Amino acid sequence: MERNPEGENLEYGALEEVFEVPIGPIHPALKEPIRFTFQVRGERIVDVQIRTGFAHRGIEFMGMRQGRNLIQILYLSERICGICSVSHPIAFTQAVERAAGIEVPPRAQYIRVIISELERIHSHLLWAGVAAHELGFDTLLHLTWRVREKVLDILEELTGNRINYAIPIFGGVRRDITPEQYPRVWEAIRYYRGLLEELLDAFLRDPTVEARTRGVGILEPKEAEELCAVGPTARASGLRKDVRQDRPYLAYSDFEVKAITPADYGLTPVGDVYDKIVVRLLEVGQSLDIIEKALENMPEGEITSFPKIPALLAHLKKAEGEGLGWHEAPRGEVIHYVRLVSGEESPLIWKVKAPTYSNLLSWYPMFEDQEVADIPIIAACIDPCICCMDRVYIVRNGKEETWTKEELLRLSWEKTRRMRR
Amino acid sequence: MILKTLISQLLSRPATNRFPAKYMPKSVTGFLAKVKEGKAGIHPPIPAPPKFRGKIAYDREKCIGCQLCIRVCPAKVIEFKPEEKKIRMYVARCTFCAQCVDVCPVNALAITPEFLLASTDRLSPELIVE
Incomplete structure (x- = not known):
């Protein structure tokens, strides 16, 4: 029992006091290093500070400045995220293809779509399992x-490979889907079709899951829009926001993808954890639809426009220009920006924005006025991938430094001048 | 649904393959030593699919020493031996992307379904291909 300086026993007064509860950077409730500092009154969270920067790996620097060529960087980009291990290469190859003016044959686009939708299924099922685990x-x-x-x-x-598929390459894909493999993919689709109803039943009509997730970690649609949430986090709040629908790329325009919100399941979107489960499970069904359509309408033809890798390397070395690639990863929108200069094998600039980077800020309204016991599930509900999005955190002489927008702008001008020289 | 699945689970076999031994041995290293002596057998792993990307096989005779594989390898697995104009691969570093197999002009490299590559010594002879 807390006592105030007068030595008086404050049984109810103690609840008024605000305590600081740090969670992380290493904590059993977290899968990756990040630090939350909660201000807690009783069992309620009053305020939270989030600090990232514990797992910055400098992958962009490795790609830009360590003498790798673009093919080597492709496999480096695959290792940004273990779960989105085809999303990053897809965004990266698109950026490079735009910069270097490379066409992708239709069949290769279809294969990329099929692999990325299969990846979405496995990622959403993985998340659903993790969510169940966080609920106990x-x-x-x-x-x-x-x-x-x-x-x-x-x-x-x-x-x-089970993960890190190494399938996309600039100008196409590396492996075709052979006629013998079609029946196996169809069999898997039928398996998940039969299973989806059971999964929805197990998650959404379970009283325990509902009690732990309904009304927990609410992200209002307005907040989601203002904080630029992406992916299932935004869609669970009722925003119809999906890169595959808003800016179709590859073959996605053929499938008329529509962003899924809980309204498609007959619910009014609230934006709580329950809605996020709804959206992710429904997206498994949506991915199955896309894969079915893609398998049915698969065009014949080449799978890559550069069958000879040395020719591809020579073309990329000559290429000059900039390109932006985007993809709807299972967690939201991933963007890669690449600038190539002719005569150089590595890109001059390579910038990656992983989906979690956009979703970080939506944690603040979600944690507001929640129970301490719900911290793990709220932290997990945006499906965070901390290492993918981590940025440099500057500590000089033991002191943390904060750089304002103006200073960052000045630094980026300086860097641009340096590079033009 | 959950209850139904759980009860049927009691009567069905586990979904996982019991690898490397049917029951957890008291000491894994002891068990593996026994396997080496031929006193115990490894419970077989699930076979890999036909185009599985496992350990890279190297055909020394075919290799012309063009070094293209070294140029595309993302993990610096491959070392060039200039006096023989052949290559040496350190499998412990390999990321199994098989880009070297795609790039090889004379098909001297090939993927094999071998994946039991765990070792305590990254320079052990099984992990160096030349």
């Missing part, structure tokens, strides 16, 4: 992850 419902975690194995097997069959 480990039975559901094991059931979800058991059914996730099927899509990993299909990815292994199609690409040769």
Whole structure:
């Protein structure tokens, strides 16, 4: 029991006092290093500060300044995120293809779409399992992850690896889907079609899950819009926001993708954790639709416009220009920006924006006035990928430094001048 | 649904493959030593699909020493031996993207389904291909 300086016992007064509860950077409730400092009154969160910067790996620098050529950087970009391991290469190849003026044959575009949708299924099932685990419902975690194995097997069959598929390359893809593989993919689609209803039932009509997620971690539509939330985090708040719908790329315009919100399940979007489960599970169904359509309408023809890698390397070395690539990763919009200069094998600039970077700020309204016990599930509900988005955190002489917008702008001007010289 | 699945789970076999042993051995290293002596057998792993990207196989005779594989390798796995004009691969560093297999003009490199590559020594002879 807390006592105030007068030595008086404050049984109710103590609840008025605000305590600081730090969680992280290393904590059992977190999967990756990040630090939350909560101001807690009783069991309620009053305020939160979030600090990132514990897991910055400098991948962009490795790509730009360590003498790698673009093909080597492609595999580096694949390793930005283990779960979105085809989303980053897809965005990166698109950026380079735009910069270097490379066309992608239609069949290659379809294969990229199929692999990325399979990846979405496995990522959403993985998240659903993690969410169940954070709720303390480990039975559901094991059931979800058991059914996730099927899509990993299909990815292994199609690409040769369970993760880090190494499928896209500039100008196409590296492996075709052979006629023998079609039946296996169809079989997996049927398997998940039959299973989806069961999964929706297990997650959404379960009283325990509902009690722990309804009204927890609410992100209002207005806040989601103002804070530029992306992906399922924004869609759970009722925003119809999806890169595949808003700015179709690859073959996505053929499939008429519509952003999914809880309204499609007959619910009014609230933006709580429950809605995020709804959106992610419905997106598994949407991905199945897209894969079905893609398999049915798969065009014949080449899978790459540069079958000879040395020719591709020579073309990329000559290329000059800038390009932006975007993709709807399972967690939201991922953007890669690339600037190439002719005569150089590595790009002059390579900038990556992973989806979690856009979703970080939506944690602030979500944590507001929540229970301490709900911290793990709220932290997990945006499906954070801390290492993917991490930025440099400057500590000089033991002191943290904050750089304002003006200073950053001045630094970027200086850098541009340096590079033009 | 959950209850139904759980009860049926009691009667069905586990979804996972019991690898490397059917029951957890008291000491894994001891078990592996026994396997080496031939006293115990490894419970077989699930076979890899036909185009699985495993350890890279190298055909020394075919290699012409063009060094293209070294140019595209993202993990600096491959070392050039200038006096013989051949290559040496350190599998411990390999990321199994198989880009070297795609780029090789004479098909001297190939993917194999071998994936049991764990070792305590990254320079052990099984992890160096030349």
